[in-house]
Amino acid sequence: MSVSFEQVSVSFGARAALTQVSATLEQGTVTGIIGPNGAGKTTLLRTALGLQPVSYGTVRVLDKPLSEWPRDALARAMAYLPQGGEARWPMRVEDLVLLGRLPHRAAFGPPDLKDRMAALDALARCDATPFANRRMDELSAGERARVLFARALATGAAVLLADEPAAYLDPSHQLRLMELLREEARRGTAVAVTLHDLSLAARHCDRILVLHDGRLVADGPPAEALADATLARVFQIARSPDSLGLGAFRRL
């Protein structure tokens, strides 16, 4: 088990964001986290990273409680791609990806050859090598998303958490992104990704966690977790037969 949530509850004031969620993220698998807006998907990821304190329950990372992890070691073990991330200064692409190596670097001095190799490797895996020397503000939104994803890969962490990485990407880039997540899982990483696109989740995830109002309502392989009854209850939608075979849904 790379990450395990045991009875995790989180509340923001009076509002419960997560209620007694127990789940695991396994190494070598892509886990999709789905649910309506405000269901607690981002909160679950932030809880795993220690960015969000829990009000009850325990989070274990690589079998060690989160509280026992030193800050640096945790940063090496877990990489996080926040929702709608952007580079707020127009940095050079390779330098931006090198930020993913910060947890590995000594307190002072430039990045060493190992860091630069890891950064270039991450860029290559995201098909972003051609713009390694360009500035972030010279790239398209899709290209920037790939570079930011490469930044998360460059850490070489055992756990990769990505919050809505598919948002704002065109269908072709969405598919490429899901392939990248799959490749990362094949290397033994535990990958967790929040998604709004149910077809994308169904096709590319090994396991799906469905959150609804802060509670875990389904956990299993896509066919099981995305059963009609769950869809109807959580999203108020149903599968709709369509001639194109696109896997369409209709509102109930």
Add this chain to the structure above:
Amino acid sequence: MDATTVSYLQTQSLGHRTRWLIALSGAALMFGLWSFLLGSADYSAHELLTGLVTGKGAAGIIAQEIRLPRAALALIVGAALAGSGAALQGLFVNPLAEPGVTGVTSCAGLGAVVAMYFGLVTLHPLTLPVFAIAGALIAAAILYALSKSGAGAVSLVLAGVAIGSFATALTALALSFSANPYAMSEMVLWMMGSLKDRTLNDLAFALPLTAVGLALLSSTGRGLDALTLGDEAARSLGVNLTSLRARVVLGVALATGAATAAAGAVSFVGLVVPHLLRPLFGHQPSRLIVPSMLGGAAMVAAADVALRLIAPDGQLLLGVVTAMLGAPFFLWLILKLRRQP
């Protein structure tokens, strides 16, 4: 590792940035020396430099007690303000953040004036820089609290305008209550900034305090780089944001406070210098902090030389020159930022 990767790694070198760093250091030294050699007393460079080492004769006294403080303070004030500007811009991820624009120097000036004109300086000479640093700290802390509550780039600058105006008004109030008959004319020195008539005493406190402040700021580069990705991503990369912010706020307060206690409120240096250096060193905050210190030192020393060449009678103030260059630049920067999506 394939052949293209190897050749790519080899072509990348630090050479270009190192060359510019050497050029900036050279410029700072050159203008510092020029500033040292420039003055109303007519001594040759040889006499002044010999006097600086030996301290003998009229040339020695002039070199050590008049020229040295002025030239060295020009370099120190420039380094402090530009280094603070680069760090503040990194912390707020805002190219408009700068000690002058954000009101930090005005508050430091207020602190210095309170210490000076209410006789606190007679208790201990260090009260002057301590009060200036306290003033700067208050302003920086207010700004930080505002940015934490979600104020954007423009709100931050507007808040800076409010803080600056309030501090300037209080400075005027403090001076009108003081017993000093020259208070009003000296107020101009505090509000515009000047390196006229500085003593070795001023240098003695400004140097160590600024050095500590700039050392703190130099330690923040990595964290500020990570902030480029946003707060949460920076935290996930192991950056302790509380410590990072505290180091920036404290470093800026020490450097700007000590510089303002020595030279009054000099504006726009921290805005112009990092911006001019970005095309040479890149936008990454860590790459700008130390070069900005060197560039700021060169720029303020150059401005101090220029104003004495233009007006040898000493009527032109340092802050007037920096504001005349900096304010139009600030407006241009706002227009440029508005055009960006």
